[in-house]
Amino acid sequence: TPLVHFYRANPDATAFDVARLKEALAKALVAFYPLAGRLDIDNEGRTEIICNNEGVLFVVACPRVVRIGDTGGDPNQCRLTQSLLPHTRPPPELTARHNPASGDDGGDGVSPLNNDRIEGRRRDLVTDDDEHAWLDDVHDGGGHDPCGARRQRHRHGQEPVDAAMVEVVHLGTAVHHDAVDGSCFFHFLQTWSTFSRDSDGAAVELPCHDRSLLRPRSPPVVDPGALSVLFPKVTFSKTSGPTATVAFTIFKDQVATLKRLCGGASTLCSVNALVWRRVCVARRLPPHVRVSLSFPANVRRSLRPPLPDRYFGNALFWLGTTSAARDVATESSLTSIARRIADAIARMDDEVVRSAIDYVELAETESRPLKGSMPETDLRITSWLGTDSL
Known part of the structure; x- marks a missing residue:
């Protein structure tokens, strides 16, 4: 999942000091050590995290001229925003799994709840590996790329960034959802930020790495009643035509009006x-x-007993509701x-969550790649409401 944070000019020149950010990142990775590992596939075809202390990619880039407005309203279509995100090559095992030689463009995908496992031992991740620390100077190459076309790479530290000259700072990150969900990743970013601000005096909440809390039952049992609200599988077909990405802004007063029209329902339901x-209506x-309609639900508070607030992993599953098209349109x-959404x-509850975990355990693990488009009858919505973002 790519994510870019934009920060305006800060009179405190140390706020975005590269060495300070990197040192804080290393400290945060001690507690969040799975993020410094590598994804792999085990003998049973399941995704696992190898905690091998290989570290994370750390890149510093100096664009020619960047304004916050340069990113426009659609990050997915903006070349500038894409250039601010890290790019890594997945291991061949994952590439082979998600892009088989058969070239099949469709298939059923099982959405994992806690399908990944952590193996390996915890190590000290406070390292200074220059192989993962580069300084990218981006110059004006005369092309259409807003960051310029010619890029020169130097070892970190040879040409330090003058923080006093920085007017806008962009922090781009990328994490694989097989490793963690959004709540966990924002917890990591908050910890990184706290270490950068307070250094050794930082007061941070440590993550909980006990994956046994979401272990399947033995034997796995799926409650038939739970299947009416669980939507763990999605069917994709070959895309029939071009697709477009459009961003719509809903203002606070509009949300308030919408909630009244929905009988006082929550923002998510409305x-x-x-x-x-x-x-x-548009699809006729x-x-x-x-x-x-399906959407991801955070199950941390639904289990009995609840998961720790700082549980590290994936604690999401897809639930939803169905209806005749005439009733919705x-x-x-x-x-x-x-109300249909709120009822789902x-x-x-605890039984639905346990059934979801057991369903994933019983489901076929070697699913075909998720390519193409969903049927016109299906809609999936991902919400960041309630996520502890920065």
Whole structure:
């Protein structure tokens, strides 16, 4: 998952000192040591994390001219934003798994809940490996790339960045969802930030690495009733035409009005209800066709006992609801649509979560790659509401 943070000019020149950021990153990785490992596939075809202390890629880039407005409203389409994200090559085992030689463009994918495992031992990750620390000077090459076309690479430290001359700082990160979910990654970023600000005096909350808390039952048992709200599988087909990415902004007062129209439903239920209805209308689906809406749910508070607040791993699964297209597209009130979504969320309890874990354990692990497009009858929405972002 790529993520870019933008920071305006800061009179404190030490706030984005490269050496300070790198030292703080090394300290944060001691507690979050799986992030310094490598993804691999075990003998059973499941994703695992090898804690081998190989470290993370650390890059410093100096663009020619960058303004926050240069990124536009759509990060996915902006070449500047893409250039601010780290690029790594996955291991051949993962490449072979997700891009088989068969070239099949469709398939069913099982969405893992806790399908990854950590192997290896914890090591001291406070290292200074220049192989993972580069300084990229980006010069004006006369091309259309807003960062310039010609790039020269130097060892970190030979040409230090003058923090006093920096007007805008961009912090780009990328993490694989097989390793952690969004809550865990933001916890890591907050820890990194705290170490950078307070150094050795930083007061941080350590992550919990006990993966046995989400271990399948023995034997695994899936409650049939749970399958009505679980959406662990998704079917993809070959894309029939071009796709477009568009960003829509919903302002705070609009959200408040929408929530009133939905009978006082939560922001998540209200926005999902509106999007689901408008998508069904735009797709002009036959009235009798069954349509589905699914979204990821954080299960940390749903288990009994609950997971620790700082549990490190994946604690998400997909749940949702179905209905006839006519009921979603022609419903006189958004309240009933929002209520369908709220009812699915209310069903999320310890038994549903345990059934989801057991379902993943029983499911086929060697699934085909997720390529192409979802059926027009299906809609998946990912929300960052409630995530402890920076």
